[in-house]
Amino acid sequence: MAGYCSKCWRDIYTQQQHKLQQQIDLDHEYAKKLQEEEHRNLHPTETSPQVSALQSSTPKSSPAQPHSPQTPASTKADATLERSFKPFENKKVHTKGFSGRGFRNFFSPSSEHSTVSPNSVKHKSTPQRKSNSAMQMSPHQWPNPERQLSFESKRASKDFVDFIVAFQEPAAKDVLKKCHEFMTKLTSNNESTIDEKSEMVQVFYQSMTDRLLSHPHFKSHAHEEDHDKIMNNVEKFIMTKIYRDVFCHDQTDDEAEDLKVQTRIRNLHWITAAMLDANIDISKSCVSEWTDKAITAIIEMDSKRAPQDKLACVSRCSKHIFEAIRRSKDDGSPASADEYLPALIHIVLKANPPLLKSNIRYITRFSNPIHIMSGEDAYFFTNLCCAVTYIENEETGLNAESLSLTQVEFDAYMRGEMQTGEKQEENERQLCPGLKLMYKNLNDLASLHERTDKMLEEAMQMRQGIQQHSLHVKTQVEKILSQTPSRDPFPNFSQSLTYVNDSTETRRSRSTSALDEDLCGNDLLPPPLVPTVAP
Amino acid sequence: MGSRTKQFKVVLLGEGCVGKTSLVLRYCEDKFNDKHITTLQASFLNKKLNIGGKRVNLSIWDTAGQERFHALGPIYYRDSNGAILVYDITDEDSFQKVKNWVKELRKMLGQDICLCIAGNKIDLEKSRHVSVQEAEDYAASVGAKHIHTSAKLNKGIDELFLTLSKKMLQVSDEQDDVSAGASLGSSNRGNSRRGVVVVSNEEATEQKSGCCS
Numbered sequence: 133m134a135g136y137c138s139k140c141w142r143d144i145y146t147q148q149q150h151k152l153q154q155q156i157d158l159d160h161e162y163a164k165k166l167q168e169e170e171h172r173n174l175h176p177t178e179t180s181p182q183v184s185a186l187q188s189s190t191p192k193s194s195p196a197q198p199h200s201p202q203t204p205a206s207t208k209a210d211a212t213l214e215r216s217f218k219p220f221e222n223k224k225v226h227t228k229g230f231s232g233r234g235f236r237n238f239f240s241p242s243s244e245h246s247t248v249s250p251n252s253v254k255h256k257s258t259p260q261r262k263s264n265s266a267m268q269m270s271p272h273q274w275p276n277p278e279r280q281l282s283f284e285s286k287r288a289s290k291d292f293v294d295f296i297v298a299f300q301e302p303a304a305k306d307v308l309k310k311c312h313e314f315m316t317k318l319t320s321n322n323e324s325t326i327d328e329k330s331e332m333v334q335v336f337y338q339s340m341t342d343r344l345l346s347h348p349h350f351k352s353h354a355h356e357e358d359h360d361k362i363m364n365n366v367e368k369f370i371m372t373k374i375y376r377d378v379f380c381h382d383q384t385d386d387e388a389e390d391l392k393v394q395t396r397i398r399n400l401h402w403i404t405a406a407m408l409d410a411n412i413d414i415s416k417s418c419v420s421e422w423t424d425k426a427i428t429a430i431i432e433m434d435s436k437r438a439p440q441d442k443l444a445c446v447s448r449c450s451k452h453i454f455e456a457i458r459r460s461k462d463d464g465s466p467a468s469a470d471e472y473l474p475a476l477i478h479i480v481l482k483a484n485p486p487l488l489k490s491n492i493r494y495i496t497r498f499s500n501p502i503h504i505m506s507g508e509d510a511y512f513f514t515n516l517c518c519a520v521t522y523i524e525n526e527e528t529g530l531n532a533e534s535l536s537l538t539q540v541e542f543d544a545y546m547r548g549e550m551q552t553g554e555k556q557e558e559n560e561r562q563l564c565p566g567l568k569l570m571y572k573n574l575n576d577l578a579s580l581h582e583r584t585d586k587m588l589e590e591a592m593q594m595r596q597g598i599q600q601h602s603l604h605v606k607t608q609v610e611k612i613l614s615q616t617p618s619r620d621p622f623p624n625f626s627q628s629l630t631y632v633n634d635s636t637e638t639r640r641s642r643s644t645s646a647l648d649e650d651l652c653g654n655d656l657l658p659p660p661l662v663p664t665v666a667p
Numbered sequence: 668m669g670s671r672t673k674q675f676k677v678v679l680l681g682e683g684c685v686g687k688t689s690l691v692l693r694y695c696e697d698k699f700n701d702k703h704i705t706t707l708q709a710s711f712l713n714k715k716l717n718i719g720g721k722r723v724n725l726s727i728w729d730t731a732g733q734e735r736f737h738a739l740g741p742i743y744y745r746d747s748n749g750a751i752l753v754y755d756i757t758d759e760d761s762f763q764k765v766k767n768w769v770k771e772l773r774k775m776l777g778q779d780i781c782l783c784i785a786g787n788k789i790d791l792e793k794s795r796h797v798s799v800q801e802a803e804d805y806a807a808s809v810g811a812k813h814i815h816t817s818a819k820l821n822k823g824i825d826e827l828f829l830t831l832s833k834k835m836l837q838v839s840d841e842q843d844d845v846s847a848g849a850s851l852g853s854s855n856r857g858n859s860r861r862g863v864v865v866v867s868n869e870e871a872t873e874q875k876s877g878c879c880s
Contacts, residue, residue, distance in 0.1 A: 356671060409733070454708040465700075468688035469679075469710040469729035473736060505746050506674045506726050511711040514728075518739040528738035 138387070284437050288372035295365045302349040307362060310340060311370055318374060326381050330497035333370070337500050340366060360502075367500050368438040375437040378498060380490040389489040393524060397484045400523070400530065402545045404552050407535045410474035411467075413460040422459065426452035427483040430516075434487050439499035442491055443509040450512040453479055469515075477519045477530075492517060672715075672722040675835045677828075678744045680768045681753035682761040683732035686787045689818035690753060691727050694828055699818055716832055723832055740768070741775060748835045749781040751827065752811070754797065756786045762797045769809050781834040782811035785827055789817045 136144065296304045314336045318329060344350050344359045371378075380386045405412040414420045429449035436442045453475050457467040467475075480488070495504060495513065504510050522529040532542035544550040679687040688709045693699050695712045706712070710729040715722070730736075730743045744750060752768050754761040765784060772780055784806045786797065799815075806813035812830050816823035 451707070458707060466688075466692065466706045466709040468708075469731045470683050470688070470733060472708065472710045473731035474733075506676055508711055508713075511726070511728055514742060518731075518736070518742050521742060522736065522739060525738070534735035 138391075282376075284372055284375070288369050288437070292365055292369035295361075299362075300349075300352060303352070306343075306347065306349045307340075307366065310336075310343070311366055315370060315373060319377065326378065326384050326497065329378055333498050334501070336370075337363065337367065363500060363502075364440060368440065371439055371498055372437040379437075379494050380487065384493070386490040386493055389493075390487050393489050393520065394484060394486065396524060397481055399546055400481055402548075402550075402552055403478075403481055403530075403535065405475070405478045407537075407552075408474040408478050410478040411460050411471050412456055412475050412478060416459065419456050419459045422452050422456035423479060423482070426450075426456065426479045430479065430483050431485050433485065433491050439495045440503055440509070442495055443499065443503055443513055446516050447509050447512045449479065450476065450515070473515055473518060476515055477522060480516070480519050480523060488520060492520060672724050673836065673839060674724050674726065675748040675832065675839075676726050676728060676746060677749045677751060677831065677835075678728045678730055678747045679751050679753060680730055680740070680744070680765075680772075681732055682734075682755075682758075682764045685732070685753045685755040685758070685761045686818050687729055687732060687753050690751075690785065690787060690816060690824060690827075691729060693818040693821055694824050695727070697821070699821070714828070716829075718829070718832055718836060721836060723836065725828065725832060740771060744772060744776070744780070747776075747780060748839070749783070749831045751783050751785055751831060753785045753787050754802075755788050756797050756802075756815075757788060757791050757794045759796045762802065766805065769811065773809065778810070779838070781831055781838055782809065783827055783831045783834075784811050784813045785823075786813065786815045787818065789815045789822060790819045 296307055298304075299307075314332075318332055321328075321332075324332070341359070341363060344362060350359075380390070405414065412419060412423060414423060426449045429445050429452060433442045433445040436445060450472070453472065454467050457471050457475055458464055461467075485491070504513055532539045535542065537545070541550065545552075679691060681687050689699060691712055692706075692709045695714050696706060712727045712729075714725045714727065716725060717723070728743060728747070730740070750768075750772055752765045754765045769782060769784075772782065784802070786799075786802055803813045812834070814823050814827045814830065816827055818824065
């Protein structure tokens with residue numbers, strides 16, 4: 133994800149692979165020589181030690197240290213079983229060699245001509261041709277037998293063998309043989325297109341089903357459930373094994389389609405649940421919890437190999453969606469398709485699964501038709517197909533009209549000029565608690581700042597008011613004083629007093645003078661009483 | 668081989684609000700507008716039936732009825748054995764939609780698909796806007812059964828699904844006769860091929876639609 137686009141990554145990966153491969157080829161040459169010598173000395177007819185090492189899945193398969201075939205501590209019963217599985221295990225090695233080749237070819241078709249030694253070129257470019265004759269060769273002659281199988285591949289083999297040994301021997305052997313034959317056929321046929329491969333797989337499923345119904349080996353397992361179980365395991369095993377060969381194949385435009393859908397979804401990131409009429413109220417934490425689970429489930433699909441495992445992810449995703457819908461509703465009634473599809477579209481838009489298209493095509497091509505034609509998984513998968521088709525299609529699917537927006541609005545959203553309110557809210561919701569607190573504190577600080585400013589301003593106003601007031605008082609006093617200069621008994625005193633602002637003395641002096649003024653200004657009053665001496 | 672359960676896929680088509688979901692909930696849970704409905708969702712339900720000793724498993728697929736999802740119809744109804752087309756007897760438009768669906772289904776799937784038309788909400792008989800005669804004549808003209816239903820009163824619903832199931836059984840038996848000896852599996856196989864064709868059609872149109880950004 134980080135750093136490179138898929139193309140650059142390919143280039144870099146090719147270079148690295150190339151160096152690695154040269155080293156591996158050299159090692160391999162050496163290992164092969166050693167093995168051949170030892171093999172000739174010890175067991176001219178037995179199978180290679182490496183294959184038995186692979187079988188017993190002990191970590192002994194280092195290429196430079198061949199060991200004797202007696203080392204696997206297997207009982208006699210195991211040995212017979214082993215022998216019956218041997219061709220199948222050979223197949224495993226073969227498949228790997230082939231898939232490795234395909235992989236390399238995928239990255240750089242021209243690399244073989246430039247730097248690899250002629251010997252290794254032979255190894256890389258011919259395993260498919262050789263495959264038929266190679267069946268008769270001793271397995272150590274396989275190209276790159278020491279190459280590690282992927283974890284999934286190993287596990288699939290183990291699970292399948294574990295499963296199949298539970299059945300009676302002829303049945304188990306027969307199933308294994310058929311699977312083995314089929315994979316040889318499929319992988320040896322390198323030129324066939326993906327559709328041909330799909331057809332081959334489908335024909336195989338069919339012939340296998342028919343065989344289970346008709347062949348005498350399976351008489352003791354005539355139950356439908358047994359058949360379904362066998363078919364399920366066969367499908368899982370085969371598809372896990374050939375996954376690398378058929379998933380997102382370089383012959384197809386799957387990768388380009390994936391990128392196209394991804395870009396489209398990225399452009400549509402602004403669409404809210406409400407716009408789609410999806411009844412999902414993400415503001416409720418219990419709802420968003422389920423939508424998150426749904427998103428995780430659909431993305432998890434990439435990590436599964438077998439078609440039914442991928443389908444199970446889709447189903448899980450859908451069930452989480454139903455849970456989210458139920459929690460968004462007040463009455464808790466079951467969700468109908470009218471509610472489910474918009475919600476699924478919403479989840480796909482939110483999740484933007486990277487290999488969506490590849491996964492859908494892979495399932496369509498290689499799943500046993502039973503899984504995608506009937507049953508719950510089929511229903512959910514079909515809805516996912518609908519959701520993707522709806523998102524992709526600009527003419528009849530997601531467009532301004534279907535979102536009840538005007539074309540102008542739609543374009544503005546597409547260019548990112550407009551943002552929906554819900555989107556912003558959601559952005560906030562996605563923040564971590566620490567950031568949320570920080571934003572809250574910042575908001576508080578901002579409002580505090582505002583209030584302080586306001587207070588300061590008010591303080592300034594008050595100060596001004598006070599100044600004006602005192603000025604006013606001063607002028608008033610001056611005015612009054614100028615009106616009554618002659619009556620002032622202390623002209624000099626009151627003059628000097630006017631220069632002192634707002635002091636008690638001024639007030640006193642002013643009251644004094646006012647008293648005087650009053651006294652002398654009021655002639656209407658009766659004459660003051662004169663003290664008289666009582667007779 | 669004959670004891671194997673028949674799997675039938677039935678799609679529910681019809682405009683939003685005609686009561687598709689109520690119909691299927693009434694059928695599978697025998698409940699209407701009930702708080703105690705146990706299923707989480709009513710969009711995919713299974714119903715096991717036994718018709719004259721034959722085991723039948725119906726997978727009932729509800730579809731989104733909103734007009735903007737109409738174009739997705741083919742993805743829903745491919746590989747279905749039967750379709751129930753629901754309209755609201757008080758809503759002339761919804762009957763028109765049913766006609767469109769029938770036309771489309773016959774065009775895409777031919778006679779392989781069994782059709783049943785359900786005139787729902789007969790509890791609102793007073794405000795009926797689609798005449799019984801018109802609806803039944805139309806159904807007969809396209810080879811479909813017409814049944815009046817009410818999810819609220821639980822009328823006609825069992826009959827609806829039973830009629831359809833019988834019809835599907837009949838068609839499936841005929842197909843089995845045609846491909847005599849071939850198992851159910853191979854008829855499935857044929858279906859799946861048909862499905863693949865539909866997919867490739869889609870892909871072709873998608874490619875035409877050009878770059879998305």
